[in-house]
Amino acid sequence: MKKKILILGGGHSKERSISLKTAKAVMKSLKSLYKLKFCDPSKNFFKTVKKFKPDVIFNALHGRFGEDGYIQTIIETLNIKYTHSGVISSMMAMDKEISKKIFKINKILTPKYIKIKNSHNKINYKKINSYLKYPVVIKPINEGSSLDVFICKNRLSLLTNLKKMKNYKEILIEKFIPGREIQVAIMGNKKLGAIELKPKRQFYDYKAKYNLDAKTKHIIPVSLSKKKYEKINNIALKAHKLLKCKGITRSDFKFYNGKFYLLELNTQPGMTNLSLVPEIAAYKGITFRSLTSWMIKDASKNR
Numbered sequence: 001m002k003k004k005i006l007i008l009g010g011g012h013s014k015e016r017s018i019s020l021k022t023a024k025a026v027m028k029s030l031k032s033l034y035k036l037k038f039c040d041p042s043k044n045f046f047k048t049v050k051k052f053k054p055d056v057i058f059n060a061l062h063g064r065f066g067e068d069g070y071i072q073t074i075i076e077t078l079n080i081k082y083t084h085s086g087v088i089s090s091m092m093a094m095d096k097e098i099s100k101k102i103f104k105i106n107k108i109l110t111p112k113y114i115k116i117k118n119s120h121n122k123i124n125y126k127k128i129n130s131y132l133k134y135p136v137v138i139k140p141i142n143e144g145s146s147l148d149v150f151i152c153k154n155r156l157s158l159l160t161n162l163k164k165m166k167n168y169k170e171i172l173i174e175k176f177i178p179g180r181e182i183q184v185a186i187m188g189n190k191k192l193g194a195i196e197l198k199p200k201r202q203f204y205d206y207k208a209k210y211n212l213d214a215k216t217k218h219i220i221p222v223s224l225s226k227k228k229y230e231k232i233n234n235i236a237l238k239a240h241k242l243l244k245c246k247g248i249t250r251s252d253f254k255f256y257n258g259k260f261y262l263l264e265l266n267t268q269p270g271m272t273n274l275s276l277v278p279e280i281a282a283y284k285g286i287t288f289r290s291l292t293s294w295m296i297k298d299a300s301k302n303r
Helices: 016-030 045-052 070-078 087-094 096-105 125-132 155-163 206-210 226-242 276-283 288-298
Strands: 004-008 035-039 056-059 113-117 136-140 150-152 170-175 180-187 190-198 217-219 248-256 259-266
Touching (some): 004 016, 016 288, 056 070, 070 087, 087 259, 096 113, 096 226, 096 259, 113 125, 125 170, 136 155, 150 155, 180 226, 180 276, 190 276, 248 276
Parallel strands (some): 004 035
Antiparallel strands (some): 113 170, 136 170, 180 190, 180 248, 190 217, 248 259
């Protein structure tokens, strides 16, 4: 009998639409190999699990609830095998402050930052100017897909963009690092490879990631010396291991003045037709079906 795979997609986060695309692509790739069922966990999750009795849950959720340890905690209590990283790893990677602290302690270069409570009265603009210097990047502590990320060139720009983020209680203000955008994929505990992005937009934001009209250029192989290429892959693997991640992860870097700055690590990379991990895998001769099949085989309890 074919294994029963429950594919989670949609969810509550702002990345719901991308999650649905990921789930659809995964289902298409696996349909002849397994008995599949789609489930949006925001609707009848426990009822679906009880009735379907899956052997494995494929977590195709993105953003909060899906990759911050929340759904992982629920699946752990159900004692079912699942894909991607576990509870603590997901939580640490999703929380940009926690992950950056871990990177810094372990001598992984990451942009300087200040965490603020999103209240005008509590923002120390002098400290921002002296410690970080403009331009700066502002982003929520725990969102993905570059949602609500803004580059601010001065105090006025910072004030304007902070108003757009009034629904977030905590915000990271980070030193803007110019330079090349390079992303690295890890598969299990192996270095899968890297890809460079040249967005037409100001940076590799949500539209640049998911909108074909944005015309972001994907460059593979990445033009780096053998030594530099090995270094960026090693940093990604080190970060993956430090956060005790499982399955597939993707690390986002800026390469500037000969140095690699790790911006963040993603435990639930997108698996759409524009997604980077499948593109890196394809360059290495791994088909989309082989990639998703590997993720099913890699699934386990107590991740």
